Amino acid sequence: MARKVTKTAKVIKGSRKKVSAVNKKSATPKAKNKKVNKPTKTKKYIFVVGGVMSGVGKGVTSSSIAMLLKARGLSVTAIKIDPYINVDAGTMNPTEHGEVFVLKSGLETDQDMGNYERFLNVDLPPINYMTTGSVYQSVIQKERNLEYEGRNVEVVPDIPLDVIRRIKEAGEKSKVDVVLIEVGGTVGEYQNVLFLEAVRMMKSAEPADVAVVMVSYLPVPGSIGEMKTKPTQTAVRSLNATGVFADMIIARSSEPVDEKRKEKIARFCNVKPEHVISAPDVESIYDIPLNYEEDEMSLQMLRILDLPTRKPADLKAWKQFVSRSKRSNDVVKIAVVGKYFNSGDFVLSDVYLSVLEAIKYSAYKLGLKPEISYLSAQDFADKKNLRGLRKYDGVLVPGGFGTTGIDGKLNVIEYVRKNKIPYFGICYGMQLMVLEYVRNVLKLKDSSTEEINPNAKHLVIGVMSEQREKIANKEMGGTMRLGEYPAVLKQGSVAMKAYHNKEITERHRHRYEVNPDYIEDITAAGLIFSGTSPDGSLMEIAELSVADHPFFMGVQFHPELTARPFDPHPLFTAFVKAAYEADV
Numbered sequence: 140m141a142r143k144v145t146k147t148a149k150v151i152k153g154s155r156k157k158v159s160a161v162n163k164k165s166a167t168p169k170a171k172n173k174k175v176n177k178p179t180k181t182k183k184y185i186f187v188v189g190g191v192m193s194g195v196g197k198g199v200t201s202s203s204i205a206m207l208l209k210a211r212g213l214s215v216t217a218i219k220i221d222p223y224i225n226v227d228a229g230t231m232n233p234t235e236h237g238e239v240f241v242l243k244s245g246l247e248t249d250q251d252m253g254n255y256e257r258f259l260n261v262d263l264p265p266i267n268y269m270t271t272g273s274v275y276q277s278v279i280q281k282e283r284n285l286e287y288e289g290r291n292v293e294v295v296p297d298i299p300l301d302v303i304r305r306i307k308e309a310g311e312k313s314k315v316d317v318v319l320i321e322v323g324g325t326v327g328e329y330q331n332v333l334f335l336e337a338v339r340m341m342k343s344a345e346p347a348d349v350a351v352v353m354v355s356y357l358p359v360p361g362s363i364g365e366m367k368t369k370p371t372q373t374a375v376r377s378l379n380a381t382g383v384f385a386d387m388i389i390a391r392s393s394e395p396v397d398e399k400r401k402e403k404i405a406r407f408c409n410v411k412p413e414h415v416i417s418a419p420d421v422e423s424i425y426d427i428p429l430n431y432e433e434d435e436m437s438l439q440m441l442r443i444l445d446l447p448t449r450k451p452a453d454l455k456a457w458k459q460f461v462s463r464s465k466r467s468n469d470v471v472k473i474a475v476v477g478k479y480f481n482s483g484d485f486v487l488s489d490v491y492l493s494v495l496e497a498i499k500y501s502a503y504k505l506g507l508k509p510e511i512s513y514l515s516a517q518d519f520a521d522k523k524n525l526r527g528l529r530k531y532d533g534v535l536v537p538g539g540f541g542t543t544g545i546d547g548k549l550n551v552i553e554y555v556r557k558n559k560i561p562y563f564g565i566c567y568g569m570q571l572m573v574l575e576y577v578r579n580v581l582k583l584k585d586s587s588t589e590e591i592n593p594n595a596k597h598l599v600i601g602v603m604s605e606q607r608e609k610i611a612n613k614e615m616g617g618t619m620r621l622g623e624y625p626a627v628l629k630q631g632s633v634a635m636k637a638y639h640n641k642e643i644t645e646r647h648r649h650r651y652e653v654n655p656d657y658i659e660d661i662t663a664a665g666l667i668f669s670g671t672s673p674d675g676s677l678m679e680i681a682e683l684s685v686a687d688h689p690f691f692m693g694v695q696f697h698p699e700l701t702a703r704p705f706d707p708h709p710l711f712t713a714f715v716k717a718a719y720e721a722d723v
């Protein structure tokens with residue numbers, strides 16, 4: 140039996156190869172006319188919805204399901220639906236919404252898109268992200284273009300229909316077998332009702348091709364010490380009230396879910412016991428897919444979707460990555476100095492999620508155990524606190540906007556430069572690094588970035604010319620310099636040694652730049668611009684030579700967005716290595 144399955148898998152593999160060869164050919168107009176590029180099978184859609192409460196890891200759950208199906212040999216893409224009216228995530232405050240993840244195309248999206256890119260090791264196109272605002276915007280635009288041909292345009296069905304159009308288009312664009320769609324928010328709230336309506340419409344149109352997963356939470360109240368299933372039952376009932384029924388329940392909890400409770404959930408929530416997947420808290424998010432496989436999650440999902448169970452999931456590389464991440468006891472201590480960490484009495488690290496993951500991947504690659512501390516920039520406005528930085532091997536200042544925490548960040552940068560503590564500045568962290576150098580080495584005291592003090596005498600960091608008009612007209616949504624742009628590197632620089640390449644492309648998100656008027660003086664004072672836009676006009680990387688500092692680098696772009704578990708970012712690796720090796 141098992142052999143038969145393997146054989147089938149081989150045949151399918153062969154035929155898929157043929158299809159892709161045809162695909163290549165079909166790029167030529169002649170082949171296109173022959174219409175040889177017929178789809179071989181229908182696509183499957185998996186919706187992931189949340190029950191009980193938010194913040195239980197729906198994003199990593201979705202990423203894990205997608206990754207496991209990919210490991211089963213299927214091609215998979217992932218979509219995030221955000222319920223906000225904001226047209227994209229770029230206008231949301233990270234303390235409320237988490238990190239803004241910029242796609243290669245430049246679209247500003249939710250941090251879950253970053254999880255999908257990392258877990259699936261792909262670059263996702265902009266069609267894979269939507270918000271209530273973006274859906275309404277396109278429906279209204281179509282109405283203005285008379286595309287509805289005079290009929291009444293209504294919230295139902297026109298909004299869900301546009302959601303479905305986008306989902307289908309994303310599946311076609313990525314040419315995948317399975318499209319996974321994470322519906323933001325929690326069932327029972329008003330905000331995502333129209334998205335659930337889209338799920339209902341798709342499921343009733345193509346019942347065999349659509350699966351619904353509910354990520355629920357089972358509390359274990361301290362006073363009782365027993366895992367409770369009632370909130371899950373209630374959440375399933377609210378989901379059912381929208382006409383949507385779950386095929387699988389991912390049971391998040393502090394503990395594994397036992398058989399007794401699985402049966403109880405199955406009985407009251409209308410799913411099979413084997414479709415209740417235990418998802419206890421784990422040490423690292425990268426353990427999650429391996430944990431799901433203990434409950435045969437991918438097998439059960441293939442069965443729900445009536446897909447051939449083919450071969451078992453190939454998790455060799457993933458397991459190697461996870462075991463490497465746990466093997467080392469050799470610690471490297473990195474401090475991330477940001478302004479968005481404090482939220483009431485709680486510390487939010489999600490705001491810099493990609494930065495933290497990027498540090499980890501590089502540390503694991505080097506066989507090191509990363510110990511990352513989140514330090515609030517505001518605390519360093521008082522110079523007395525700077526001494527506390529001595530206990531770290533490296534300091535990173537991530538991207539940011541506005542005035543809060545600026546004095547603290549500038550003090551931190553001055554301190555690590557003088558004390559030769561390895562430093563990596565990202566975007567704002569690079570602009571402030573240049574400003575600190577101008578203030579304290581070039582001694583231009585009345586200097587600033589235009590973002591903070593447009594009246595300063597020396598605007599070392601100025602607004603990019605194409606941005607000036609946009610700011611004046613208040614065109615602020617999606618108008619920064621966004622997405623992938625090329626840069627060229629200076630021969631022999633620290634950056635070039637890290638990349639092993641002279642030409643690079645990186646993702647961006649900024650309105651300001653190093654003012655070209657100051658470049659000559661800054662360079663003469665010893666700071667090297669080792670990466671620039673190909674025409675030389677825009678400074679992309681600043682660094683001190685290794686003779687002056689073990690590692691002192693700032694980048695105008697966001698390298699964290701493209702760091703992947705199996706492919707750490709070279710600059711993060713260079714920084715973490717320098718931090719570990721530097722004798723501070």
Ligand code: GLN
Nearest residue numbers: 538539566567649650651
């Ligand atoms: N605020 C700066 C700018 O707009 C830096 C942006 C960032 O760090 N992402 O240029």
